[in-house]
Amino acid sequence: MKTAISCWLVLCVALTVNAHAQILPPHQSSNPWYQDARQALAQKPNLQANSKAKNVILFIGDGMGVSTITAARILEGQNKGHAGEENQLSFEAFPFTGLSKTYNVNAQTPDSAGTMTAIISGVKTDAGVIGIDENVRRGNCQTVAGHELVTTLDLAELAGMATGFVTTTRVTHATPAALYAKSPERNWEDNSDLPETAIAAGCSDIAAQLIDYERRLKKHYPKAKHIDGIEVVMGGGRRHFLPSLPEFNSPDAASDIEGDRNDERHLINEWQQRYPDGAYVYDKAGFDLIEPSSAQQVLALFNESHMHYEADRHNDQAGEPSLSEMTTKALAILKQREEGFFLMVEAGRIDHAHHAGNAFNALNDTIELSNAVKQAIAHTDPAETLIVVTADHSHVFTMAGYPKRGNPILGKVVNVGEIGPAKAADGKPYTTLAYANGLGFRHHHDETDADTAYAEPAKSGRTNLTDIDTEQAGYHQEALVPLSAETHGGEDVAVYATGPGAEGVLGVNEQNLIFHVINQAAQLERRAIATMQ
Known part of the structure; x- marks a missing residue:
C-alpha cells in the first residue's frame, strides 16, 4: 500500500532513530484494547516468573469451538476402540486453560480477519480487516494510513x-x-481482487x-x-501468485x-530470485x-486454492503433506536458529467443513x-517453548439429545437403556450432532470432500434418517435455519497453553490478551529493541 506504507515508514523511521528505540507505533501501544489487555495480564498471578520462552508455537484451529473439541475427542477415542468420552486430545493435557472472548469491535459474531488480528497484534479490530485497527473503513485504502499494527511475526523477525x-x-x-x-x-488476496480505486x-x-x-519490514525499521x-x-493458494496465463500453470x-494475477507479476519467480538458496x-x-x-527458506504451495481436508488428502493429484x-x-x-523461533500452525479447514455442514471433516x-x-x-x-492452542471463533455446531455413553458421535441418538435410535416428536430418528443453520441434510455416502455440499440448494425441514448411514464421510447434518452456508458462532472459545508464561491464559479474557501473553513470555518487544541499539 503506497499511501499507507509511506506514512507508516515515516512513523517507524522516526521511532527507530530514537536512542531508546520504540517498536510499536503510538496508535498501537496507546490503543485502549492494547492497554486494557496489558493491564489485565499484569494483574494475573505470575507462576513462572523466572522462566522465559526462547521459542513460541501458536496453533489456531479455525472455527474450533468447544463443541468441536468435545466431539473430536470422542471420535478419536472411538476410532481407538474405546467409548470415547474419556479420551483427551493432545492439547487438552496442557496445564493451563482459559477462555477467549471472540467478538470483533463491530460484530457480536466475528470473522477470522478481525479475530486473528486481535490474537497477533494485541488490538481488537473490525470484521474483515487485516493487520489494522478499527479506525478504518473496510475496503477503503485511503483510511489505512497510520492504523497499521505490528504483529508477533514482525517482532520475532526484528528480534532475529x-x-x-x-x-x-x-x-x-x-x-x-x-x-x-x-x-x-x-x-484482496491478489491484484485482480482489488477495485480500481484501491489500485x-x-x-x-x-x-x-x-x-x-522482508523488504517492507526493512524499510520500516532500517536500524534492525x-x-x-x-x-x-x-x-x-498458488493461484494468487501466478499470472493469469495458461503457460504458468503448475503440473x-x-x-x-x-x-489469477493480471499485473504480469509471477510472484513465485520473484520469491526464487529474492531467495536463490531457498526451496519452492x-x-x-x-x-x-x-x-x-x-534449508534457508521454504515456500511450499501445495494447491491452487486451499489444501484438501485431511480425510480427502489422498485425492490430491500431486500429493500433499499432512498438517x-x-x-x-x-x-x-526453524530449530536451526540459535536465537529461537516463532511458528504459527493453522488447521484452517475445520472452519470450511463446518461451513459446509459436514461434521466428519471438521472433526x-x-x-x-x-x-x-x-x-x-x-x-x-518444554522448558524453553511456549505452545498456545486456541480457535479464532466457533461455529453453530451442537451436541444434543441424551445419547448413551459410547454412542457413535457421528451416529443417531440412542438413549440410555435403549437399543434402537430415539425418535423425535415427528417420529423420525435424529443425530447427536447438528447445526443451528446452514445447508442442511446431504447424503453423499463416502465422499470425503465436504465442499460438494454447495452443488445443491439449502435444504430445510427434517429428513427420515432411518436408512441413512450418518457415520459416512459424505453425510451432512441437518440444520434448523436454511442458509447458503453455515455461520460462525459467537460464544467464547478455549485457550490451552504450556511452557514459560503459559499461566497468562488463565481466566476469561479478551482475545487480544493472547498477543500479550506471547510477547511477555518471549520478551519479543525487548529482544527486538535490542537489535536496534
Whole structure:
C-alpha cells in the first residue's frame, strides 16, 4: 500500500532513530484494547516468573469451538476402540486453560480477519480487516494510513528469530495473512481482487505483501540488524501468485488457467530470485526432499486454492503433506536458529467443513491438529517453548439429545437403556450432532470432500434418517435455519497453553490478551529493541 506504507515508514523511521528505540507505533501501544489487555495480564498471578520462552508455537484451529473439541475427542477415542468420552486430545493435557472472548469491535459474531488480528497484534479490530485497527473503513485504502499494527511475526523477525507459518488454507487467507499483511479487505488476496480505486490509491494485494515482506519490514525499521524474511511458508493458494496465463500453470493445476494475477507479476519467480538458496515446492515429493539442516527458506504451495481436508488428502493429484508433517518439517528447519523461533500452525479447514455442514471433516481435521500439537511437543524443549492452542471463533455446531455413553458421535441418538435410535416428536430418528443453520441434510455416502455440499440448494425441514448411514464421510447434518452456508458462532472459545508464561491464559479474557501473553513470555518487544541499539 503506497499511501499507507509511506506514512507508516515515516512513523517507524522516526521511532527507530530514537536512542531508546520504540517498536510499536503510538496508535498501537496507546490503543485502549492494547492497554486494557496489558493491564489485565499484569494483574494475573505470575507462576513462572523466572522462566522465559526462547521459542513460541501458536496453533489456531479455525472455527474450533468447544463443541468441536468435545466431539473430536470422542471420535478419536472411538476410532481407538474405546467409548470415547474419556479420551483427551493432545492439547487438552496442557496445564493451563482459559477462555477467549471472540467478538470483533463491530460484530457480536466475528470473522477470522478481525479475530486473528486481535490474537497477533494485541488490538481488537473490525470484521474483515487485516493487520489494522478499527479506525478504518473496510475496503477503503485511503483510511489505512497510520492504523497499521505490528504483529508477533514482525517482532520475532526484528528480534532475529526464525519465523514461519503453515496452514491448510491458502497462505493468503485471513488467518495467515494477519501475520504479515496490512489490508482493509481480507478478500484482496491478489491484484485482480482489488477495485480500481484501491489500485489507484496505491494498495497492494496480500500475496504481493507476503513476497515483499522482508523488504517492507526493512524499510520500516532500517536500524534492525537481523531481518532476513520468513523462513517457512507452507499451505495452498498458488493461484494468487501466478499470472493469469495458461503457460504458468503448475503440473497439477485444477483449472484451465490456474493463476489469477493480471499485473504480469509471477510472484513465485520473484520469491526464487529474492531467495536463490531457498526451496519452492508444490507437491509431496518436493516436500519430502527438503533437507531441514540446509534449508534457508521454504515456500511450499501445495494447491491452487486451499489444501484438501485431511480425510480427502489422498485425492490430491500431486500429493500433499499432512498438517502434522508440515509442522514437523517446519520445526526441524526453524530449530536451526540459535536465537529461537516463532511458528504459527493453522488447521484452517475445520472452519470450511463446518461451513459446509459436514461434521466428519471438521472433526477429523481437529484430530489432525491434535496430531500436529503432539509433534510440536515431541520436537521441542518444554522448558524453553511456549505452545498456545486456541480457535479464532466457533461455529453453530451442537451436541444434543441424551445419547448413551459410547454412542457413535457421528451416529443417531440412542438413549440410555435403549437399543434402537430415539425418535423425535415427528417420529423420525435424529443425530447427536447438528447445526443451528446452514445447508442442511446431504447424503453423499463416502465422499470425503465436504465442499460438494454447495452443488445443491439449502435444504430445510427434517429428513427420515432411518436408512441413512450418518457415520459416512459424505453425510451432512441437518440444520434448523436454511442458509447458503453455515455461520460462525459467537460464544467464547478455549485457550490451552504450556511452557514459560503459559499461566497468562488463565481466566476469561479478551482475545487480544493472547498477543500479550506471547510477547511477555518471549520478551519479543525487548529482544527486538535490542537489535536496534
